[in-house]
Amino acid sequence: MVTKKAPSAQTAVDVALAELVEGERRWAAIPLSGRRALLDQVRALTGRHAQRWVDAAAGIKGLAPSSPLIGEEWLSGPYVFAAGLGALSATLEVLERGESPLDKARFGRAGDRVTVDVLPTSPFDMLLLNGFSAEVWLRRGVSPAAAKANAGLAQREPSRTNGVGAVLGAGNITSIAPLDVLYELIAHNRVVALKLNPITDPLLPVLADILAPLVEVGAVRLLTGGAEVGGYLVEHNSVDHVHMTGSARTHDAIVWGTGATAAERKLAGTPKLTKPVTSELGGVxxxxxxxxxxxxxxxxxxxxxxxxxxxxxxxxxxxxxxxxxxxxxxxxxxxxxxxxxxxxxxxxxxxxxxxxxxxxxxxxxxxxxxxxxxxxxxxxxxxxxxxxxxxxxxxxxxxxxxxxxxxxxxxxxxxxxxxxxxxxxxxxxxxxxxxxxxxxxxxxxxxxxxxxxxxxxxxxxxxxxxxxxxxxxxxxxxxxxxxxxxxxxxxxxxxxxxxxxxxxxxxxxxxxxxxRPAPRALLHGEFALSPKPPWFVGNKTAANTGRLLAGFGADPGWLRLPAIFASALRG
Structure with a gap:
């Protein structure tokens, strides 16, 4: 009996990238309506496999199934990923109509900058995050008209794709890697090879099932392995762009190398990795x-x-x-x-x-x-x-x-x-x-x-x-x-x-x-109905509230709200 030898890690990368090169042609041919349908499928699969996602994350982090801290995994895992899919799908629908995602946005000013209100954006936001708001500040000199004209980024010309992107996934928050994949795929119109951080390898089966619609059309490939696989991936000739999440030290090791040679490269301004790199690297x-x-x-x-x-x-x-x-x-x-x-x-x-x-x-x-x-x-x-x-x-x-x-x-x-x-x-x-x-x-x-x-x-x-x-x-x-x-x-x-x-x-x-949280906020003149937030480490019902919010993120509806409110108020 002959035992079939497993392909090497480098071979797996070679195969994945060859498939993505071909997949880019298929992705370029998919219109906005088809892309939106794919995102909607991934969102539904996120809801279907959310419990598996959280179970895998809890196993990685050593959290007991009964711990309220499981709420962190619901919120920072399937909930935020499903919410992101829904928002991107809505953006593609607007672009498909020939409109700008900012046509109905509310603009303001902060000093000499234009701002865009990005929370709340719906009656659901007003209820679930009552008292919270957010605005995006544009860079100096960007007018509301320019912002409207340019919103949509690479999806304004969906057939014009931008090659293959490599994403080096994070090892801490489990939604970071799949959200980064979405941004590469949609904002930059690049097909994506995601290499998971070894810490999160137990998530591979569930992410493979959730991202299956994008994998099947050749737009995404999932890889595992250590630093040597990541290094081979980012330096591969088929990769046009690299995005990573991690530390500045890791970034510099990838871009400049290590040791005295890296210092010499930095001084000379000649990086080891010459292709474009974007990153999110934390800080103090x-x-x-x-x-x-x-x-x-x-x-x-x-x-x-x-x-x-x-x-x-x-x-x-x-x-x-x-x-x-x-x-x-x-x-x-x-x-x-x-x-x-x-x-x-x-x-x-x-x-x-x-x-x-x-x-x-x-x-x-x-x-x-x-x-x-x-x-x-x-x-x-x-x-x-x-x-x-x-x-x-x-x-x-x-x-x-x-x-x-x-x-x-x-x-x-x-x-x-x-x-x-x-x-x-x-x-x-x-x-x-x-x-x-x-x-x-x-x-x-x-x-x-x-x-x-x-x-x-x-x-x-x-x-x-x-x-x-x-x-x-x-x-x-x-x-x-x-x-x-x-x-x-x-x-x-x-x-x-x-x-x-x-x-x-x-x-x-x-x-x-x-x-202040409700009801104390109201007693002190703040119009805010939000109780203690479910992400607080001392929230006693965080696990149940997070689970309910993840279900809402995947499939929003008014009938889901009473159970969410009841759980949140007991936190």
């Missing part, structure tokens, strides 16, 4: 807390909010808060920091599934011997007394672990907001996301100084009384670093993804949420 995200007069309930809620920004998904998020900027002169500073300690300590225990996490926590503990160890096993670090300097270790590199620092700056009011913007821009590595927490009365008192704070922050997503993760969950929002980075100084990456209205020349997304 700040959370700016503006001093104000807060109640005990406000302090407890916002402490849990910051703890969520750090501990969601175990801290393995590209936009996890890594340092809090507070006013040293805030009368309630000590009270807030005490509540933050408690929130970090009491958050549910979870497995440190991401490789190297324990080592990175140990390194931070060694660099900061006075760090406080919190959590069930002391695996979480709170580090006070951080110097606001780019040379400060905690601010110089993304930790990708449950480590949170505290930076104190002098002053209050406009003096503090100006100093906080400068610190966030100059002392923190990366530009992916920044959070601002401020009581409504404080925002009113600051007036134009608050507007200047938002405008001056050079980040791809700015979240006000919300976590920047809400921007990730909003399919019509753009997600990516602040524009202007290069492969030689990549920081948080180049380009954007998601952006389901296919808006051209995006500068940033600005998200706003309620300072």
């Amino acid at each position: 995200s700040p959370t700016i807390v503006l001093p104000g007069q807060w109640s005990a309930a406000d302090i407890a809620f916002q402490a849990e909010h910051v703890a969520t920004q750090r501990l969601h998904n175990g801290g393995y998020n590209c936009v996890a808060a890594q340092a809090v900027i507070v006013a040293a002169d805030w009368a309630q500073k000590d009270e807030f920091l005490a509540a933050l300690r408690a929130a970090l300590a009491q958050a549910p225990a979870r497995h440190a599934y991401y490789p190297g996490s324990d080592d990175r926590v140990a390194q931070a503990a060694e660099a900061y011997p006075r760090a406080e160890r919190l959590g069930p096993t002391g695996e979480r670090l709170l580090i006070t007394g951080i110097t606001p300097s780019p040379a400060e270790p905690l601010l110089a590199e993304e930790s990708f672990a449950p480590v949170l620092g505290v930076v104190e700056l002098p002053g209050t009011g406009a003096e503090f907001t100006a100093a906080a913007a400068t610190t966030a821009n100059e002392a923190f590595a990366g530009t992916l996301g920044v959070n601002i927490i401020a009581a409504p009365a404080t925002i009113t008192e600051l007036g134009s100084a608050f507007d200047e704070l938002v405008e001056n922050l050079r980040y791809g997503t700015v979240a006000i009384n919300a976590w920047t993760g809400v921007g990730y969950l909003t399919p019509t929002a753009a997600w990516g670093a602040y524009p202007g980075h290069t492969i030689a100084d990549v920081q948080s990456g180049i380009g954007v993804v998601h952006n389901a209205w296919l808006i051209d020349r995006v500068e940033r997304t600005v998200v706003r949420g309620p300072f």
Whole structure:
């Protein structure tokens, strides 16, 4: 009996890319209506296989089936992917009619920039995310007329395809890789070879079933393997473009190589990888807390909010808060920091599934011997007394672990907001996301100084009384670093993804949420009906709410809303 030898990893890449080269011809021939039908099929399959998706993610992350933390996997997995598919399908339908995706959009202004309202976009949004909003800021000089004319990107000429794209998938949030595939396929009109991160290999069977309609027409191929497979893929002659999610260090290893040779290449401006590269690479995200007069309930809620920004998904998020900027002169500073300690300590225990996490926590503990160890096993670090300097270790590199620092700056009011913007821009590595927490009365008192704070922050997503993760969950929002980075100084990456209205020349997304959850918000004059968000690490019904929202994302309908509201209100 002769045993058939399995094809080598390189052979698998060769075969996949040869099929994509042929598949590009078929993709070019599919009209917008046919593409929309394919997206709708993938959306239906997402709903059908959502439980399998979440089960695989829970297995990767060591989450018990009964844990409320399973809600994170529902929301950041099948829910956001299904919502993205629905929004892109609607965009293709508009383009098919010969209209612009922005014809019915609401435009505004922020300083000298034009803005586009991207949340809420429907009565469902107004109910499910009541009190939350988002706008995309266009780059300086882009008018509403130009934005309307260029929206649709490569789908304005669907038969004009742009070759083969390689996507190197992320290993943390399970929707990142398939969402990046959609953006390559639709926004850039490239067929796609997706190489999964080895951490997420258990997702291969379910993603293969969900993406089957796109695989069958030759538009997508799925690959697995380690760094050697990724290196072979991105350097292959059949690949025209590379998109990756990961760290700046990984990006530089791919683009420039490693060791002394890489340094020489960088100095000479001659990269090892010469084809175009886009990326989303995380960073050291700040959370700016503006001093104000807060109640005990406000302090407890916002402490849990910051703890969520750090501990969601175990801290393995590209936009996890890594340092809090507070006013040293805030009368309630000590009270807030005490509540933050408690929130970090009491958050549910979870497995440190991401490789190297324990080592990175140990390194931070060694660099900061006075760090406080919190959590069930002391695996979480709170580090006070951080110097606001780019040379400060905690601010110089993304930790990708449950480590949170505290930076104190002098002053209050406009003096503090100006100093906080400068610190966030100059002392923190990366530009992916920044959070601002401020009581409504404080925002009113600051007036134009608050507007200047938002405008001056050079980040791809700015979240006000919300976590920047809400921007990730909003399919019509753009997600990516602040524009202007290069492969030689990549920081948080180049380009954007998601952006389901296919808006051209995006500068940033600005998200706003309620300072207080309902019903307290209403009692204090905020018209917001949203209870504690299901992504909060202490939400007791997050798993059930997330499951219900994923079902809604795949198949929206009014009859689904009562169960979602009932579950969310018990959170």
